[in-house]
Amino acid sequence: MPVSHANGQPRWRRRTPAAVLLAWLGWFAVVAVLAFSWQFISERTIWMFVTDAPSQGADLLARMLPPDWAYTGRLWKPLWDTLNIATLGTLLALVIATPLAFLAARNTTPALPGLRPLALLVIVASRSINSLIWALLLVMILGPGVLAGIIAIALRSIGFIGKLLYEAIEESDAKPVEAIVATGASPAQMRLYAIVPQIMPAFAGISVYRWDINIREATILGLVGAGGIGLELMASVNVLAWGRVSMIFLLILATVLASEWVSARVRAAVT
């Protein structure tokens, strides 16, 4: 117990002097890093622009209102593309991520050394790169368009779905597996009859959850040329047509809320 002695009397203290010093050093380090970071940012900022930010903001708001309602007619096709990017991208990811999850799960991975680490590596690499960066890469490779968007969404989703699915597989009950194996089932039959029924609710939940996220992400992929409503957004921002921009924002908001509602309903139904 940390005790200090004042006037020969022992007094209780909350921390030892060393712990107090360490805590102070920790706070000092945090504040120092923040101060350096702030200075770094400040040097790269044109403060003249910042001082008139309130008037700029008010101006922006004035230009955004009212939204350009007539513009909606031209947004249905991009919106349809956005939905397709998200949905087809999710489907493609499911097709690839499901076998990957079986390879990555400790209890279903084939007895081949190196396969499981490889599957985990694919999952981690896919997860750590944002879909917008994948889109940037794919637009460069495949050219602008919806196809780049679909593949970008799929590449990012593989890691997400794969990770959650392999965790679900690892958490599945071992008893049905044992029972099925005892009937003389092959490894493939074991997976199909013992594991698949157990992870089906998780599978449905994860897919719909990722689909919901993908709808959000698909709305912005167009910023780098990968199709969908983001293309219109970028075009409107570039010509400073803020009334159109706010119209697109409203449409994106409505789409996101709708997909969130669908996803919440489906997840409530399967769990």
Added chain:
Amino acid sequence: MSARVWRRPPMIADPRLRWGLSLAVVVYLILAVGSLEVNWQRVAEGLERGAAFAAALFTPDFSSRGADILEGFLESLAMTFVSTTLGLLLAVPVAVGAARNLSPLPVYLICRGFIAISRSFQEIIIAILFVAMLGFGPLAGVATLAFASIGFIAKLLAEDIEAMDPKPLEAIRATGGSATQTLHWGVMPVVLPRLVGVSMYRLDINFRESAIIGIVGAGGIGATLNTAFDRYEYDTAAAILLLIIAIVLLSEYVSGFIRGKLR
């Protein structure tokens, strides 16, 4: 009498719903795939570039644009730290306001509304607006990430506050504690571990996001990456991507480690 054969029960019991859904899915897929406009010639040309990029992943070039890369990463890290701190400081009052057990209804509704707005839009969309307001550069990025962090941290923290045991609060109020004293001695000790955990998580997210909002001019490594792609400098782009993956993995590990310690 013919032998009875076991069949797996279908996932959807009602046959009309089952066939209806299957038909809807097929029709949708035909429509969706039919509306894809793919320039296959461009794709075929692209495969060559894809191969070149894949090869570049094994020969990343850190040095020829070394200064730009370093600058971009320092900017991303600085943005991450400042915006997370700012977001954290501003999120705490919003979270208290958005906890129904601490705040009156009007304050609750305002704070919840703010959280909903902050969470509905992607960071990059908010970044477009802040770049228009504050000009190009990392400050717009800081504003964006801080704004997004407020909604994220405040929502999780408010849920934690609402789930807490009401008895300590009652005890402190019974001793005559003021509202600030209730917060300091009743709420804070309960939610502090969670707050630290959520902030660590957000720090991680903010770094990832700081790598992309540069695409619309809000500073960070994203701008450098975008330029590298525009110039078809595969080796530089590969180097940046590998560094992003490394830092994300490191920060995920560190943030997971700290959150594990707190539990």
